[in-house]
Amino acid sequence: MSKRHTSNTNLTVISNGQYQGLNVNPRSLSAEYLDAILQTLQAAMNEHPRTFMVRFDLHLPQLNFRDSPVVYDSTVISKFFKSLDAKIQHNRLIKGREGKRVHPCTLRYIWARERACADTDHYHIAIFLNNDAYNHLGNYNRSGQNLSTKIVEAWASALGLDDYSTRHLVHFPEDTPVYYLNRNAPNYPQTFASAFFRLSYLAKLETKHYGDRTRSFGCSRI
Template sequence: MFPSFPLRHPDNDKLRLFYEETYCGYAVMQHEKGPLIENFLERSLFTLNLARETNRTTFAFRVDLHFPDAMPRSRMHDDNVVLARFFRFFFYELRKANTKYPPTPRYLWAREQASSNKPHYHLMLLFNKDAFDSIGKFAPDYDGIYSRQNIYHRIMRSWLKAMGFDADDPRFGQLVNVSKDPVTKVPWSNILHLDDWYAMDEAMFMASYLCKAYSKPFNQGIHVFDSSRR
């Protein structure tokens, strides 16, 4: 697949490159333009296992956060402060939901930038299924705003506020894209049980997309991958 097989990333020799089709017994999604980063795979597997060990069942899905196309490049795009703001607003949304069971959110994220002048973010989100078990409708309300109390609308509101827009600003389309299953082409989500290898294999495959070396802007001097902590 690859013309050469260096063991370390040329922009950061602490990052180990990974070329195999499976990692720790789980399928991974190799990219045609380069290998995965083993350090990120390790963190992904740890986070997924931590969620499975914490919750009786875990609801998992992937989303991408995009900046509006018309937004000019600014200082907001030079670091990950906007993503930290997103998580702060989103966790506030989860607390407001006042679910019967604690949502125990966990996450993986990756910053990527290829041909655009602005980055975008890939996320995998993990919840206690007893608290949240669906993403909900993606479409906005009839007046073009995202005011429903489902997960998707909560994510959209949080992302708009993180960028400095009003949560009910009707000017924007769907800046939050839910990732699709590469085979069925339908929005992907899954329920993880501690003893369900197949569901874990699928989740690790989807998470591995965040671990590809290609399009990670290492030369910007900021983090390009991270996860929730214990």
């Protein structure tokens, strides 16, 4: 018999470390979130057989942050992805005008909103891009035209802050922030499984809050 989450009975809880034959985080996870993660990853691979996956976190500023609004509503994460996609497509347009080869690049994403001991929410993010269009983050400790800068700029735009004030609110994990998935590579099953295991953390039920009429998890349209 399936176990339902006590705070959100629409969610099915699994905690056996397995989902559809793949290893997942051993914590209590939502089967519905895992299914959405798997579908998003598969959709990315179906369109771009060479996919570049990036994991990072976005933090909201402290409420007493001098230049920030008093509160941010649930639209802030939608604004971020809209801004990031616009920057990616603009970059492709510029390259085309310069006579450079331009690869198609659909932005797909997964996000999870959480709050642990902090006063403000933070978002765990994964994005998926065509590896032929993007294959590295660049130096995210410096300004520039690389992907990490676009991520910072998009978060700044969503928050209504300047880039300098936002940089410390974007965190790229030191432990494997990027994954390269190549459907035609001999090790593809292993890299796919490794990426899915990493993504399964976003499906954990702990530290997500329900009942406030805001979503705690979302992904791009399949």
